[in-house]
Amino acid sequence: MKTIKRIINVIVILVIAILIFYLLNKLLMPKYMTDLVEGSMISQYYDEEKNHEVIFIGDCEVYANFSPMVLYQEKGITSYVRGSSQQMIWQSYYLLKETLKYEIPKIVVFNVNSMRYSEPVSEAYNRLTLDKMKWSKEKYDMIKASMLDEETMTSYIFPILRYHDRFDKLTKEDIEYLFDKKKNTYQGFLINKEIKPLENKPVVKKLANYQFADIDYEYLEKIKDLCEENNIKLLLIKAPSVYPHWYDEYDAQIEKFAEENHINFVNFLDKVGEIGIDYSQDTYDRGLHLNLTGATKLSKYFATYLKENYELTDYRENKEIDDIYQKKLEQYMKEIM
Amino acid sequence: MKNKGTIIAIIFVVVALVIIGAFIILNSKQETKTIGNAETSVSQESKDVYQFKAEDKTVQLGVDFASLNMPKENDYAEMESCAFEGLDKEYTYDHYVISTYPEGDTDKVKSVYFLDGEAQTTEGVKIGDTYDKMVEVYGEDYQNLDNQYTYEREKTQIIFLIEDNVISQIEYNYVTE
Numbered sequence: 023m024k025t026i027k028r029i030i031n032v033i034v035i036l037v038i039a040i041l042i043f044y045l046l047n048k049l050l051m052p053k054y055m056t057d058l059v060e061g062s063m064i065s066q067y068y069d070e071e072k073n074h075e076v077i078f079i080g081d082c083e084v085y086a087n088f089s090p091m092v093l094y095q096e097k098g099i100t101s102y103v104r105g106s107s108q109q110m111i112w113q114s115y116y117l118l119k120e121t122l123k124y125e126i127p128k129i130v131v132f133n134v135n136s137m138r139y140s141e142p143v144s145e146a147y148n149r150l151t152l153d154k155m156k157w158s159k160e161k162y163d164m165i166k167a168s169m170l171d172e173e174t175m176t177s178y179i180f181p182i183l184r185y186h187d188r189f190d191k192l193t194k195e196d197i198e199y200l201f202d203k204k205k206n207t208y209q210g211f212l213i214n215k216e217i218k219p220l221e222n223k224p225v226v227k228k229l230a231n232y233q234f235a236d237i238d239y240e241y242l243e244k245i246k247d248l249c250e251e252n253n254i255k256l257l258l259i260k261a262p263s264v265y266p267h268w269y270d271e272y273d274a275q276i277e278k279f280a281e282e283n284h285i286n287f288v289n290f291l292d293k294v295g296e297i298g299i300d301y302s303q304d305t306y307d308r309g310l311h312l313n314l315t316g317a318t319k320l321s322k323y324f325a326t327y328l329k330e331n332y333e334l335t336d337y338r339e340n341k342e343i344d345d346i347y348q349k350k351l352e353q354y355m356k357e358i359m
Numbered sequence: 360m361k362n363k364g365t366i367i368a369i370i371f372v373v374v375a376l377v378i379i380g381a382f383i384i385l386n387s388k389q390e391t392k393t394i395g396n397a398e399t400s401v402s403q404e405s406k407d408v409y410q411f412k413a414e415d416k417t418v419q420l421g422v423d424f425a426s427l428n429m430p431k432e433n434d435y436a437e438m439e440s441c442a443f444e445g446l447d448k449e450y451t452y453d454h455y456v457i458s459t460y461p462e463g464d465t466d467k468v469k470s471v472y473f474l475d476g477e478a479q480t481t482e483g484v485k486i487g488d489t490y491d492k493m494v495e496v497y498g499e500d501y502q503n504l505d506n507q508y509t510y511e512r513e514k515t516q517i518i519f520l521i522e523d524n525v526i527s528q529i530e531y532n533y534v535t536e
Contacts, residue, residue, distance in 0.1 A: 060442040082441040107442040150442060222436040224449055225456050225472060228520055228528045230507030265438055307439040 043182070049192070050185040051153065053199040058150065059206045060085075060107045064117070065154035066205055067104055072125035073343060075334050076101035078210070079114040079121075079245075080133030083261035086311035088131075090209035091354045092321035094347050097329045098336035103210030108147040111136045111241040116164035118245060120155070122252055129332055130249050131257045134276050134287075135268070137242065140235030142170050152178060208354050213314055215358070220301035220309035224265050232271030239279075246283055255286075255332060262290040262299055262320065264309030286331065290320065297323045314358055409515040411455075411471045411531050412481045418457060420515045420533035423465045424450075429457070454478035460535060471531040480517060480529065488526050493519055 054061030063085060076099055078084040085105030093099040104117050114132060121127075142148060148168045155161045165178050177184040188196075206212070249256040258280055260268055273289055280287035290297065297319050301309050304316025312320060328334060337343040411418040418427060434451035445461030447469070454477040459466035479485035482496045493508065497517070501508045508519045511534075520528035 058442060146443065147441070222434050222449075222451075224436045224438055225451070225474075227472060227530070230505040230520060308437055310439050310441075 047180060047182045048200055049196060050188045051181040052149075052185065052188070053195050053203070054150075054154065055195055055199045055204055055206070057195070059212070061150040062154055062203065063207055063210060063212065064104070064106050064151060065156070065203070066207055067102060067121070067124075067210065068156060069205075070102060070209070071346060074100045074102045074125060074209075075128045076131060076328065077118070077121055077125075077127040077129070078103040078105060078131045078133070079109070079118050080105055080131075080261075081109040081136055082107050082311060083133045083135050083263050084131070085207070085210055085212050086214065087261045087263075087317050087320055088324060089211040089213075089317050089321040091211065091351060092318055093325045093328070094337070095351060096322055096325035097334070098338035098344075099325060099328060099334050100337050100343065100347070101209065103207075105133075105210060106151040108143060109136060109151055110139055110142060110168060111238050111245075112167040113151050113164055115241045115244050115248070116160045116167065117151075117155075118248060120158055120160040122248065123158075123160075126252050127254060128334060129255045129257055129328070130245070131259055132245060134242075134258050134260055134272075135263070135266075137234045137238045137276070138266070138272065140237055142168050145170050145173055148173070149184075153181070208350065208357075211317070213357060214306040214311070215314045216306040217303060217313060218306055218308050219303065220264055220305055223309070224267070226267045229269070232269055232275075234272070234275055242279065246285065258285055258287040260287075260289040260291060262294050262297070263311065264301065264305075288327065293323070408512050409510070409517050409531055410481060413452070413455065413478070418468060418471055418531075420468050420470070420531055422468055424448075424457065424459045424468050425465065427468070467533070469533050469535065473529040478529075480531075484519075484526065484529070486526055486529055490521050490524050490526070493521070493526060 052058065052061060060082070076090075076093070078088055078101065082105065085103050088101075088103055090099075090101040090103060093101050104121055106113070106117075109117070114136065118130060148170070152161065152165055152168065155164070162175075165175060169175070174183070246256055248254075258276060260273070260276070268289075268291060276287055276289075279285070299312065299316055299319055304312050304319065306313035337347065408420065410420065416427060416429060418429075429450065430452075432450040432452055434449075436449040436451075438447040438449070440447075447461070448459045448466055450457045450459075451474075454474050456472045456474060457468060458470045458472065460469045461467075473486055476485050476487040480496075484493055484496050497510050501510050503509075506521050508521060510517045514534040516532040516534060518528075518530045518532055519526050
């Protein structure tokens with residue numbers, strides 16, 4: 023009897039210790055709700071209906087520049103942006119792999135800007151993509167591919183190891199969103215209405231080497247293969263961000279890859295005039311990202327491009343789906359007014 | 360007996376907390392840095408660092424740009440980062456561009472980039488000079504990547520691009536990470 027009691031005591035104490043450890047992890051992990059909201063975008067996908075014919079993957083150049091609500095409004099295209107800040111190509115690959123566990127779209131749109139990076143750049147940006155991603159083999163593999171030398175896998179498994187110094191920096195947000203979260207994107211599109219015009223372009227420096235690294239091609243091939251295996255059309259794009267400078271040498275390499283693999287590639291920097299983007303009005307950070315008016319122009323143009331070049335369903339004619347999207351559009355319109 | 364059970368429970372909790380604490384300390388070796396942060400202690404007028412001299416000014420890398428009291432620039436550009444606060448800035452003068460990175464409330468000098476052959480390094484090398492001139496002045500203790508040659512002193516660098524044996528680009532750089 024005494025032995026059983028002791029065992030129960032030990033189990034109760036263990037459970038309490040684990041619970042405290044779990045709660046501390048949750049409490050100290052940044053919530054990304056009012057500050058650095060980019061860190062919460064990846065997780066918002068999990069709560070969505072998975073009925074998208076177009077999935078975007080890539081860095082900030084997708085989540086700031088393409089509005090799925092405009093694609094729907096214009097052509098009835100259902101889409102979702104799985105973008106995150108400075109998303110590396112290996113992260114895009116694993117994110118796509120994870121997405122395909124939930125749904126198989128008709129088109130995957132990949133923004134090629136990340137081809138310029140041959141190695142992880144920043145732990146802080148890694149965290150924005152990885153912290154809120156659901157645990158899966160893809161997340162584990164993505165962490166392995168993304169980590170800088172000074173990072174450890176255990177700090178991703180137990181965030182308290184990374185964020186223990188936030189004890190004295192906790193805010194109301196950490197309590198308010200301990201178990202709760204709020205949506206701050208529309209299908210992965212982050213709205214920004216500010217205007218900060220592009221006045222002077224940063225100087226364009228020559229590079230010692232313009233060749234994309236082998237690792238970038240390796241992951242681009244993997245993305246291509248993943249799409250082929252799932253009968254998905256891959257579309258490569260370069261969003262019209264003025265900096266960091268997109269060199270002609272970069273463009274030529276993507277053109278070549280696209281041509282050799284029969285993939286479409288659209289560089290929107292070449293179409294700025296046609297789209298009507300005005301960098302004195304349509305950017306919120308001097309040309310790095312488009313603001314709402316710029317993203318709306320680009321998304322309208324892209325909706326037409328998609329409709330003309332691919333067989334996509336006009337879901338405005340499907341009452342069940344349209345009802346869902348009309349509700350979303352209603353909220354979206356309120357927000358952008 | 361009841362006391363004994365309580366003592367065991369307390370010991371168990373204390374041991375568990377010690378283990379958790381040790382686990383955290385042992386695993387928290389990684390940094391808590393954010394983008395743009397860097398140590399900025401550069402010894403003033405030190406011979407161990409590269410610095411650029413422009414007319415009557417000495418541009419030290421890694422120092423507060425405001426402390427340089429530079430004349431009014433011809434052009435100015437700001438660059439934001441993808442998600443984080445702070446701006447990288449570029450001040451363009453006749454023959455060179457000084458770029459800065461944010462640290463706290465200050466802008467630290469990140470690089471000096473030569474625009475043409477009118478600017479020259481403190482040691483007298485300019486765009487248009489040859490590889491031999493570079494080696495004559497700076498020696499062969501460089502790191503070479505493709506056509507790029509980097510000389511490093513502490514956290515400061517001079518980077519040359521050489522095309523057809525001629526220097527086509529010169530940049531002073533401060534290593535921030």
